[in-house]
Structures are given as structure tokens and as C-alpha cells.
Amino acid sequence: MTEILKTYFANNFQTTKTEIEKVVSAFIEKTVKKNETLISKGDICRYTYFVCKGSVRAYFIDDNGQEATRYIALENQFITTIHSFISHTPTNEFIEATEQAELLQISYNDFKKIIEETTLGKDLYNKQLEVAYITNHWRLESFLKMTAKQRFDFLLQTNPAIIQRLSNKIVASYLGITQESLSRIKAQK
Known part of the structure; x- marks a missing residue:
């Protein structure tokens, strides 16, 4: 799995093999089953995850039990609950x-260490913040x-893979619509 992360860094950052090796060595492999929960409401998010294979989502559950998916990470994407990860407060x-997944995870302490010790770590952190901002801005704008x-x-x-690979329940939750509305939209295609 680490080769996938090494390739991701080499293709997306101006860096050296030495820095890539140092940063990748801070990650730990983790395999999860479909529907396995990595973080629950009330937990402090202590890891950020890189998806090597499969998919993972971040979502909320409202007071009525309705799910609202905020973000879906497929291969070569990172996912975390950034606010909790940074502030050490419950999420x-x-x-x-959302599928069986092969992940690489890095703890907050190890992440901070690579930020302090490598340019790649700093660049990765900046990119994660940028992706979070752009994604959240797009989500808000699209709903408005x-x-x-x-x-x-x-x-x-x-991102057709989300529609092709994930259940209607998750896609509808991501789009902020009911499954019935999603079925009607799909039937019109």
C-alpha cells in the first residue's frame, strides 16, 4: 500500500525521494470492512486516512436519524474530520x-512531526486544508x-465513480436529496 502513497506524493508534490520515504514511514496500514466505522460522533479524531483502495465517507446524523454525507474519499484521497483532528475536540x-478499504493512517502527533521536519509534510497539510475549503465551499454553493x-x-x-460504486442511499445523502428523488433523476437519464 505504501507504494500507492509514494506514487501519489511523487505525482502531486515537488519533493524528493528522501522526503517521500520519511513521510510515508509515518503511516500505518489499516484494512477496514464495508460499513466499518472509523470515527463516531463524540470521538476525538486522532488520524487522517489515505485511501489506497475502496471508499470512505464522512457524514452527520441529524436529530431525526437522517444521514447527511459531507465528503466521500475514493482512491488517492485523504479523509479526516479536520476540525476534530486539528483542535482535539469531539467530532x-x-x-x-462505504466499501472494503485499504487505508494508510497517520496520527496527529506523527502528522505534526512530519510538518515540522519536511517540506512535503507542510505541503501536504496545506493541500488538505485547501481541499477541505474548496470542497466545503462547493458543497455550500451547490446547495444554494x-x-x-x-x-x-x-x-x-x-466524479461518476461515486454514483457507479456507492448505494443510492449514500449518493442521495451526499446530494442532499431523498432516495426517491434520486431514483426519479436516474430514471430521466
Whole structure:
């Protein structure tokens, strides 16, 4: 699994093999089953995860038991509950494997250490913050400006693997619509 992360770093950052080796050595392999929970509401998120294979999502459950998926990470993407990870406070989110997944995880303490000791660590942290900001901004803007069909069409265009690989329940939760609405939208295609 570490070869996948090494390739990711080499392809996405200006860095050296030495830095890649140092950063990758701080990660630990973890295999999770489909529907396995990595983080529960009330936990302090102590890890960030890199998805080598499979998929993982971050989601909330409201007072009525409805799920709202905030983020879905597929291969070559990171996922964490960033607020909890940074602030060491309990999260309101869950992180769960949506497929059997092979992950690499890094603890907060090890992450801070690689940030202090390597340029790659600093660049990775900056990229994670940028991705979190851009993703959250897009999600907010899409809910304010787009119809459910427009959100579906955009997801189908930009990340069809989510629609192809995950259940209608999860896709609907991600799009902020009911499963029935998702079925109607799919039937129109």
C-alpha cells in the first residue's frame, strides 16, 4: 500500500525521494470492512486516512436519524474530520468505510512531526486544508444555487465513480436529496 502513497506524493508534490520515504514511514496500514466505522460522533479524531483502495465517507446524523454525507474519499484521497483532528475536540461526524478499504493512517502527533521536519509534510497539510475549503465551499454553493438534478449531473460529470460504486442511499445523502428523488433523476437519464 505504501507504494500507492509514494506514487501519489511523487505525482502531486515537488519533493524528493528522501522526503517521500520519511513521510510515508509515518503511516500505518489499516484494512477496514464495508460499513466499518472509523470515527463516531463524540470521538476525538486522532488520524487522517489515505485511501489506497475502496471508499470512505464522512457524514452527520441529524436529530431525526437522517444521514447527511459531507465528503466521500475514493482512491488517492485523504479523509479526516479536520476540525476534530486539528483542535482535539469531539467530532459531530462519523467516518465509515462505504466499501472494503485499504487505508494508510497517520496520527496527529506523527502528522505534526512530519510538518515540522519536511517540506512535503507542510505541503501536504496545506493541500488538505485547501481541499477541505474548496470542497466545503462547493458543497455550500451547490446547495444554494443548484437544483437536485443539477447537483446529480455535476457529480455524474466530475466524479461518476461515486454514483457507479456507492448505494443510492449514500449518493442521495451526499446530494442532499431523498432516495426517491434520486431514483426519479436516474430514471430521466
